[in-house]
Amino acid sequence: MNMTTSPNSDLPAPADNAAPAGDAPASDNVITSTTPSGAGHIRSFVHRRAHITPGQKEALDRLMPLWSLPYRRATLDFTKAFGRNAPTVLEIGFGMGETTQKIAAARPDDNFLGIEVFNAGVGAMLKRIDESGQQNIRIIQHDAVEVARDMIAPNSLAGVHIYFPDPWPKNRHHKRRLIQPPFIALLASRIAPGGYIHCATDWENYAEQMLEVLGAEPSLVNTSPDGYAPRPEFRPQTKFETRGLRLGHGVWDLIFTRK
Numbered sequence: 001m002n003m004t005t006s007p008n009s010d011l012p013a014p015a016d017n018a019a020p021a022g023d024a025p026a027s028d029n030v031i032t033s034t035t036p037s038g039a040g041h042i043r044s045f046v047h048r049r050a051h052i053t054p055g056q057k058e059a060l061d062r063l064m065p066l067w068s069l070p071y072r073r074a075t076l077d078f079t080k081a082f083g084r085n086a087p088t089v090l091e092i093g094f095g096m097g098e099t100t101q102k103i104a105a106a107r108p109d110d111n112f113l114g115i116e117v118f119n120a121g122v123g124a125m126l127k128r129i130d131e132s133g134q135q136n137i138r139i140i141q142h143d144a145v146e147v148a149r150d151m152i153a154p155n156s157l158a159g160v161h162i163y164f165p166d167p168w169p170k171n172r173h174h175k176r177r178l179i180q181p182p183f184i185a186l187l188a189s190r191i192a193p194g195g196y197i198h199c200a201t202d203w204e205n206y207a208e209q210m211l212e213v214l215g216a217e218p219s220l221v222n223t224s225p226d227g228y229a230p231r232p233e234f235r236p237q238t239k240f241e242t243r244g245l246r247l248g249h250g251v252w253d254l255i256f257t258r259k
């Protein structure tokens with residue numbers, strides 16, 4: 001693979017000073033970046049010195065080698081990664097992993113590749129995998145933009161889940177929002193024809209942006225003629241959603257399929 005060519009022309013290729021393949025130790029703190037800098041794009045997250053419990057730390061140390069895959073600038077072989085050939089769904093920003101685990105349990109015939117950057121969340125997800133004995137979840141602790149660009153083959157995903165991505169409510173921070181045209185174009189290119197992308201948010205203004213961006217991507221079709229979709233049964237109510245509802249926010253689901 002040519003390391004200097006991005007499969008998506010709108011997204012820059014990895015910067016020369018980016019970490020080499022496999023150089024992303026799972027339990028290191030997440031990368032801080034407030035500018036495009038070495039990432040080649042504006043990150044949708046910032047470094048968090050979030051509290052990590054002893055249980056999450058122990059899970060990171062013990063279980064990372066079992067259930068996580070290192071970030072590499074090489075296409076991932078899903079059959080090898082999951083030990084079986086099955087439809088694979090990418091979940092971006094799984095947080096503490098409760099939704100991922102519930103959906104993966106309800107859909108045992110699908111593989112779930114969860115991407116998250118922060119340690120406590122990855123530790124929590126690893127604990128859930130360990131305690132539940134579920135076999136159909138794998139984790140990559142890295143920026144999802146780079147994972148999608150570098151590790152996911154075109155036309156390979158059955159679906160993409162992006163639930164309650166950080167809303168970056170201030171206008172001057174909107175550029176950090178994950179749902180932007182170049183990233184949606186990249187994700188659409190990774191979804192197999194007939195596959196889907198499912199987003200949910202409790203920020204009305206972000207929901208409007210999602211509708212506009214997804215609606216403008218020529219390779220995607222909205223499954224709901226009215227715009228927003230009813231919450232599908234397989235998506236349980238998340239912690240962030242529960243909090244949003246308590247604060248009087250609405251919740252908006254969007255489901256588009258790949259032509």
Ligand SMILES: C[S@@+](CC[C@H](N)C(=O)[O-])C[C@H]1O[C@@H](n2cnc3c(N)ncnc32)[C@H](O)[C@@H]1O
Nearest residue numbers: 044045093094095116117143144163164166238
């Ligand atoms: C508001 S939380 C939502 C978590 C979860 N989806 C839920 O509904 O409870 C957003 C999560 O996305 C993660 N995140 C943001 N940008 C990311 C990126 N580029 N790659 C991977 N994870 C990211 C954050 O670390 C955070 O845990």
